[in-house]
Amino acid sequence: MDISDGAARIAARDILSGPAPRAASLIVTIYGDVAAPRGGTLWMGTLIDCCARHGISESLVRTAVSRLVGAGRLQGERIGRRSYYRLTPDAGAEFSEAAGILYAPPAAAKGWLVALGLRSRPPGWASLGPSAAIAPDRADMPRPDASVLEAPDLAPEALAAPAADLWPLGEVAERFTAFLQGFAPLEDALRTEPGAPPDGAEALALRLRLVDAYRGAALADPRLPASALPPDWPGHRARAVFVSTYLALAGAADAEIGLNLGDDTCPMLAETEASRWRMERLRAEASQKI
Known part of the structure; x- marks a missing residue:
């Protein structure tokens, strides 16, 4: 058939x-x-x-x-x-x-992770400078060996343009x-x-x-x-x-x-x-x- x-x-x-x-x-x-x-x-x-x-x-x-x-x-x-x-x-x-x-994607990112004092950048993280990086706050996002701050989701106008650059x-x-x-x-x-x-x-x-x-x-x-x-x-x-x-x-x-x-x-x-x-x-x- x-x-x-x-x-x-x-x-x-x-x-x-x-x-x-x-x-x-x-x-x-x-x-x-x-x-x-x-x-x-x-x-x-x-x-x-x-x-x-x-x-x-x-x-x-x-x-x-x-x-x-x-x-x-x-x-x-x-x-x-x-x-x-x-x-x-x-x-x-x-x-x-x-x-x-x-086949089983994790829940959508609920906000952002910001790492400070970073020595190496894990996959999925975008550089914010020599020792800082940002990543979506998801369950599957690797956490670097650095100070990591959690930031709530922000207004569209605050991040849309930077995200397209990063x-x-x-x-x-x-x-x-x-x-x-x-x-x-x-x-x-x-x-x-x-x-x-x-x-x-x-x-x-x-x-x-x-x-x-x-x-x-x-x-x-x-x-x-x-x-x-x-x-x-x-x-x-x-x-x-x-x-x-x-x-x-x-x-x-x-x-x-x-x-x-x-x-x-x-x-x-x-x-x-x-x-x-x-x-x-x-x-x-x-x-x-x-």
């Missing part, structure tokens, strides 16, 4: 016939969305087949995997005549942190806008057209494109307090489109993973405790916005 005729089919065709993602980026997405919650290991043939649906050749896949091995993100193992690649421990930790942002808000907004241009039509069609969800192979391909496109913007987003963002900030709409589309595609995509992505040595389950946790968090987020 294919996507039914109508807006959903047009939107899906536009996405899957568009420019192919970079091979390394899509492979990282495959590991993050498919492999990480299912043990973290994939057969090379699985990667080649997944990428082929997006117009990425076998040679590009093998080159990208080799580079990811060289960068310490993947490590390989040969079993019989087949090569398998799994996440390294360091990469696994990075993927876990990224998964938190994608963080790349313009670039992040462009990424979210590009994501919306690509996926908002699909989200709308899947939400409103009866019988629109695609079959398993197409659902998985669309979900991988969805995650790949959203991941770049979401991981670059400093997730500042609302007062520091412009009133037309596209990140809010992008998040809603991501959650809605992911949930609409998940059932068929996960079934496809269980049926066709594993082999006898490295079986892939349709669902695991980790994948169910992701779905539960996304459903809870979606229900809060109804």
